[in-house]
Amino acid sequence: MEAGVGLALQSRAAGFGSDRRRSALYGGEGRARIGSLRVAEPAVAKAAVWARGSKPVAPLRAKKSSGGHETLHNSVDEALLLKRKSEEVLFYLNGRCIYLVGMMGSGKSTVGKIMSEVLGYSFFDSDKLVEQAVGMPSVAQIFKVHSEAFFRDNESSVLRDLSSMKRLVVATGGGAVIRPVNWKYMKKGLSVWLDVPLDALARRIAKVGTASRPLLDQPSGDPYTMAFSKLSMLAEQRGDAYANADVRVSLEEIASKQGHDDVSKLTPTDIAIESFHKIENFVIEHTVDNPVGDSQADSHAQRIQTL
Numbered sequence: 001m002e003a004g005v006g007l008a009l010q011s012r013a014a015g016f017g018s019d020r021r022r023s024a025l026y027g028g029e030g031r032a033r034i035g036s037l038r039v040a041e042p043a044v045a046k047a048a049v050w051a052r053g054s055k056p057v058a059p060l061r062a063k064k065s066s067g068g069h070e071t072l073h074n075s076v077d078e079a080l081l082l083k084r085k086s087e088e089v090l091f092y093l094n095g096r097c098i099y100l101v102g103m104m105g106s107g108k109s110t111v112g113k114i115m116s117e118v119l120g121y122s123f124f125d126s127d128k129l130v131e132q133a134v135g136m137p138s139v140a141q142i143f144k145v146h147s148e149a150f151f152r153d154n155e156s157s158v159l160r161d162l163s164s165m166k167r168l169v170v171a172t173g174g175g176a177v178i179r180p181v182n183w184k185y186m187k188k189g190l191s192v193w194l195d196v197p198l199d200a201l202a203r204r205i206a207k208v209g210t211a212s213r214p215l216l217d218q219p220s221g222d223p224y225t226m227a228f229s230k231l232s233m234l235a236e237q238r239g240d241a242y243a244n245a246d247v248r249v250s251l252e253e254i255a256s257k258q259g260h261d262d263v264s265k266l267t268p269t270d271i272a273i274e275s276f277h278k279i280e281n282f283v284i285e286h287t288v289d290n291p292v293g294d295s296q297a298d299s300h301a302q303r304i305q306t307l
């Protein structure tokens with residue numbers, strides 16, 4: 001049984017409900033607002049926080065980072081490229097939402113927040129919306145007190161409600177892809193599969209712990225090994241479900257384009273840029289009547305080049 005997610009979203013949209021609920025709906029994480037979009041921090045500066053390597057480095061306004069000029073240059077270049085790509089994509093998206101899908105720990109929330117900020121879209125994490133709809137503080141607790149099926153019903157309701165909105169980036173839960181009805185909702189926008197090798201996922205999850213991810217939570221054992229074996233099982237069960245996404249962003253491919261094979265060197269900004277690139281190609285390839293018009297697209301491309 002679902003907990004009236006649709007009604008909850010509507011009543012909150014009309015200004016009812018608790019502040020906690022309202023801030024989660026309109027700000028995702030308390031930043032942007034639907035209706036009057038607001039980006040709290042300049043996206044370029046924010047993006048520059050993630051420079052090469054897996055750790056955040058100092059923002060631009062700070063003194064030189066330990067990586068020196070080269071690191072600073074890399075982060076500035078990345079941030080500018082991200083900005084430029086987002087401007088191109090914004091045009092092609094025409095208000096459509098972006099749904100990020102992928103296994104647990106694939107970076108949907110991390111990359112999704114960067115994409116939403118630079119686009120000026122609102123960000124939502126569907127797990128958080130389910131928690132609010134049900135009135136429980138964590139997905140883990142929902143699984144424990146109710147069941148996975150109860151969680152999945154509410155997840156579908158949240159996706160249904162989001163699908164009627166515009167200009168959102170949504171980080172879906174890793175298992176949202178298994179229900180065909182969820183694809184009906186996500187296909188109202190553009191879906192992006194963050195395809196991350198299992199060993200990298202297991203490393204990330206072992207680092208942050210499994211308490212918030214009930215399907216991986218194990219009372220004992222080496223965290224990396226346990227996460228790896230559970231993730232492998234889930235990946236097998238889910239088969240090709242992720243491949244329903246409109247575009248696939250493979251971290252292995254990005255790493256190989258950059259001339260190495262270490263996906264742990266990729267920053268979330270690298271991944272956001274590649275996601276924009278793939279979305280743009282997808283829209284161009286799938287625009288049957290070319291409603292944008294070639295000349296309009298050309299002049300847009302020229303404008304972008306001069307930025």
Ligand SMILES: Nc1ncnc2c1ncn2[C@@H]1O[C@H](COP(=O)(O)OP(=O)(O)O)[C@@H](O)[C@H]1O
Binds near residue numbers: 104264267271
């Ligand atoms: N490109 C990346 N490099 C290194 N760590 C990352 C990267 N993207 C995400 N992470 C880390 O991996 C963990 C899971 O990321 P998250 O965005 O929460 O994934 P998801 O939303 O897909 O479950 C977080 O601790 C996050 O900081």
Ligand SMILES: O=C(O)C1=C[C@@H](OP(=O)(O)O)[C@@H](O)[C@H](O)C1
Binds near residue numbers: 102
């Ligand atoms: O893969 C899954 O089935 C799940 C992924 C989780 O979301 P994240 O992918 O954000 O961790 C969360 O929805 C729930 O624990 C189930």
